[in-house]
Amino acid sequence: MQPDIFRMRRRQALLFFALLATLTYGAILITEYDTVKGLVAIPQAAIWAASNFVPDQEAFARLPRIIDKLVETILMAIASSTVASALGLVVALLGATTTRPHPWVSLPARGLASVFRNLDVSAWALILLFSFGQSAYTGFLALFFVTFGFIVRVMMETIDEVSTDSVEALRTTGAGYLAIISQSVVPACLPQLISWVLFMIETNIRSATLVGILTGTGIGFLFDLYFKSFNYSSASLVVLVIVIAVLLIEAVSNAIRRAVL
Amino acid sequence: MEAVEQVRRIRIRPLSRVNLIIQATLIGLALLTLYSFTRFDSRGIDLGEATRDMVASFRLLLLEPRLKNVTALEMVRQLFVTVGLGFLTTVFGAVIAFFLGLLAAQNLAPRRVTHIIKGGTAFIRAVPTVLWVLFFAVSAGLGSVAAVLGMTFHSAGYLIKAYSESFEEIEPGVLEALRASGASWWQTVFQAVVPASATALLSWTFVRFEINFSTAIAMGATAGAGGIGFDMFMASAFYLDLRELGAFTYAILAFAIALEWAATRLKTALGPQRH
Numbered sequence: 001m002q003p004d005i006f007r008m009r010r011r012q013a014l015l016f017f018a019l020l021a022t023l024t025y026g027a028i029l030i031t032e033y034d035t036v037k038g039l040v041a042i043p044q045a046a047i048w049a050a051s052n053f054v055p056d057q058e059a060f061a062r063l064p065r066i067i068d069k070l071v072e073t074i075l076m077a078i079a080s081s082t083v084a085s086a087l088g089l090v091v092a093l094l095g096a097t098t099t100r101p102h103p104w105v106s107l108p109a110r111g112l113a114s115v116f117r118n119l120d121v122s123a124w125a126l127i128l129l130f131s132f133g134q135s136a137y138t139g140f141l142a143l144f145f146v147t148f149g150f151i152v153r154v155m156m157e158t159i160d161e162v163s164t165d166s167v168e169a170l171r172t173t174g175a176g177y178l179a180i181i182s183q184s185v186v187p188a189c190l191p192q193l194i195s196w197v198l199f200m201i202e203t204n205i206r207s208a209t210l211v212g213i214l215t216g217t218g219i220g221f222l223f224d225l226y227f228k229s230f231n232y233s234s235a236s237l238v239v240l241v242i243v244i245a246v247l248l249i250e251a252v253s254n255a256i257r258r259a260v261l
Numbered sequence: 262m263e264a265v266e267q268v269r270r271i272r273i274r275p276l277s278r279v280n281l282i283i284q285a286t287l288i289g290l291a292l293l294t295l296y297s298f299t300r301f302d303s304r305g306i307d308l309g310e311a312t313r314d315m316v317a318s319f320r321l322l323l324l325e326p327r328l329k330n331v332t333a334l335e336m337v338r339q340l341f342v343t344v345g346l347g348f349l350t351t352v353f354g355a356v357i358a359f360f361l362g363l364l365a366a367q368n369l370a371p372r373r374v375t376h377i378i379k380g381g382t383a384f385i386r387a388v389p390t391v392l393w394v395l396f397f398a399v400s401a402g403l404g405s406v407a408a409v410l411g412m413t414f415h416s417a418g419y420l421i422k423a424y425s426e427s428f429e430e431i432e433p434g435v436l437e438a439l440r441a442s443g444a445s446w447w448q449t450v451f452q453a454v455v456p457a458s459a460t461a462l463l464s465w466t467f468v469r470f471e472i473n474f475s476t477a478i479a480m481g482a483t484a485g486a487g488g489i490g491f492d493m494f495m496a497s498a499f500y501l502d503l504r505e506l507g508a509f510t511y512a513i514l515a516f517a518i519a520l521e522w523a524a525t526r527l528k529t530a531l532g533p534q535r536h
Binding site: 024033049053206209213227247 | 278279282283286287290291293294296297298300301302303304305306308311312314315318319322338341342344345346348349352383384387388389390391392395396397399400401404405406407409410475476478479482483487488490493494496497498501503506509510513514517518521
């Protein structure tokens with residue numbers, strides 16, 4: 001007799017959801033999450049926001065300072081993403097299977113990238129605070145490390161995907177290593193690289209806001225300052241300005257991505 | 262002679278629109294980077310000295326980790342609080358995103374509804390998670406409730422986009438056939454949409470779990486969410502203890518690398534079925 005495939009599938013689904021429910025219950029217990037309080041808090045927050053979390057005249061007077069800090073944060077996100085991607089591409093070339101100069105170089109390149117990307121930005125910031133204090137270097141390096149690790153990983157995948165055939169073709173013509181890299185691999189990978197850089201810039205603006213709270217820099221610091229002094233209308237303007245900036249940058253990078261890919 | 266000259270002048274890589282945009286983007290990014298370095302707020306830090314200091318810190322961090330203010334058992338417990346936070350917000354986010362994702366998919370819902378939901382989620386995603394958490398902290402107080410709500414919001418925003426795009430990849434013929442046979446909307450969803458996109462949904466959800474684990478660390482450090490992130494914050498800002506920070510670093514790295522390994526395995530296992 002053939003096993004009933006529908007019954008089997010239903011039993012598997014049931015088992016999957018039972019496991020999920022158990023784990024969720026366990027997570028609620030260990031994090032001490034109060035489900036009722038959570039559900040009540042959402043409408044409460046909405047009502048509170050409607051009357052208090054709105055920019056007023058006083059907040060708009062602070063707009064120049066907010067914009068200035070926002071520009072600082074965006075520039076930091078762009079600079080760290082760009083520098084990390086440039087260096088990441090080099091290390092990815094050393095680590096990717098098709099382009100590595102020697103198999104032994106690959107492992108340390110992969111390991112380094114793995115350590116860099118698997119520690120969260122906030123953790124990097126907490127470590128770097130010891131040496132760089134509350135300067136812009138702390139945030140820059142924290143974003144740089146994580147972006148670097150991420151770019152190395154995705155570019156290694158891209159290089160192996162895009163250029164295996166062309167590298168083989170060029171190698172049979174006797175082209176040198178640097179010629180192969182600069183004439184075939186890099187041009188083939190550039191559109192993908194640009195797409196990832198833009199993605200990292202979008203992500204890093206949000207991460208830079210977070211790191212700013214820890215290091216006292218940029219727009220994150222400004223939000224924290226207003227928020228902790230109960231100046232909620234100014235804090236809401238900060239949020240609004242961030243949203244507009246992120247959406248604008250997303251629109252620009254989507255346009256570039258559409259043209260390039 | 263003239264013919265040779267002409268042959269030489271042929272452009273190997275023509276200056277097409279695509280190449281132009283690539284070059285313009287690269288130059289633009291380079292200029293913005295240089296400009297940002299001129300405005301760098303260094304606050305009197307000597308870069309050379311600080312870099313040497315950083316190397317010394319890394320040595321201490323990586324080679325001499327030890328615990329002092331918390332026990333090993335407590336550290337593991339705090340790590341699991343962070344994992345639990347990431348898990349909980351992923352599950353909540355996924356459940357919300359499943360239903361709203363259906364309503365945001367253009368092949369399943371009226372255009373006006375999809376536009377409203379997609380616009381709303383774009384707004385939610387644009388706000389950094391930490392600001393969502395702090396926002397909810399006003400009415401719920403700093404702690405796990407605010408952290409779960411804030412992180413769930415952002416996760417749902419992310420997953421609605423990912424899910425709805427997976428739903429939109431379903432072949433229109435399948436939906437048309439079901440509709441023609443008189444299947445209701447929910448029947449189409451559960452007989453065609455869910456089976457066809459299940460693997461994609463699973464892999465997006467796992468990606469988000471990885472993100473949420475990282476975010477949970479950050480929320481512990483910045484928004485009072487507890488867990489290992491808070492311990493790291495205390496070790497860094499309060500006890501100034503690099504060795505203890507090193508122990509936490511190893512704990513986080515071990516879990517995160519294991520998670521990444523599992524994600525890669527999952528991706529290859531599901532790989533052939535994904536479009």
